[in-house]
Amino acid sequence: MWIDTHCHLDAAEFAGEQTLVAAAAQQQDVSWIVIPAVARANFATVAALAAQLPNCTYALGIHPLYVPQAEEADLLALRNTIAAALADPRFVAIGEIGLDFFVPGMESGPLRDKQEHFYVEQLKLAREFDLPVLLHVRRSQDILLKHLRRIKVQGGIAHAFNGSFQQAEAFIGLGFRLGFGGAMTFTRALQIRRLAAELPLDALVLETDAPDMAPAWLHPDINQPQQIPRIGAVLAELRGMAVPELAQATAANARAALPRLAALA
Numbered sequence: 001m002w003i004d005t006h007c008h009l010d011a012a013e014f015a016g017e018q019t020l021v022a023a024a025a026q027q028q029d030v031s032w033i034v035i036p037a038v039a040r041a042n043f044a045t046v047a048a049l050a051a052q053l054p055n056c057t058y059a060l061g062i063h064p065l066y067v068p069q070a071e072e073a074d075l076l077a078l079r080n081t082i083a084a085a086l087a088d089p090r091f092v093a094i095g096e097i098g099l100d101f102f103v104p105g106m107e108s109g110p111l112r113d114k115q116e117h118f119y120v121e122q123l124k125l126a127r128e129f130d131l132p133v134l135l136h137v138r139r140s141q142d143i144l145l146k147h148l149r150r151i152k153v154q155g156g157i158a159h160a161f162n163g164s165f166q167q168a169e170a171f172i173g174l175g176f177r178l179g180f181g182g183a184m185t186f187t188r189a190l191q192i193r194r195l196a197a198e199l200p201l202d203a204l205v206l207e208t209d210a211p212d213m214a215p216a217w218l219h220p221d222i223n224q225p226q227q228i229p230r231i232g233a234v235l236a237e238l239r240g241m242a243v244p245e246l247a248q249a250t251a252a253n254a255r256a257a258l259p260r261l262a263a264l265a
């Protein structure tokens, strides 16, 4: 079995097609899909998708690229939504949260400060409720790590990981797994492929980030969670492993990173 640890199934690209997309993934043995929230406006949507679709779970959080429009009251709404969601077994993590210093205007000034504020406050919620976090990491590894050293959470997944081996080891040391997906399928992505090939197997999980991050064979079409086995086969090849073993190991890692998902049947 496979697990897609990061898929934006509520995105506009999948409008009206979510049931088909989730079922196509299940036919490819993708037993679980994690749907992260991005803003207060989609908390109810991701929860409803997970309730309707047999292989879907969800996370709750405010994505760094949605922080510019977010209000302070959204953090209180998030806290209340998390407290209520604890009764829902399909709720598995805080996310997607993090810092994006790649998008122009987000890397300095008031938007950087606001991003850090929302990230820190959401880490505190993860600590308060003892939940794993799904991290968005873009040109922000060291600042994310700085706050993780200060605000201890149980761990989680650094999604679409790209960085140095030293940064990867720092995340792993803080209890994180690293998410690999479509980017790894491009032969020119030398650093990501080296990380995927050489990091300890128990640190790796698979993800699509669908509809984004289409693998090489789909690009520039939209990505879908049914691509996970083929993406996993690329990782198996990079590591010189058999595909079934890689599937089993990465699914076990996803369960270890997301204990509430592991508790599902």
Ligand SMILES: [Zn+2]
Binding pocket: 006, 008, 036, 096, 209
């Ligand atoms: Zn995402």
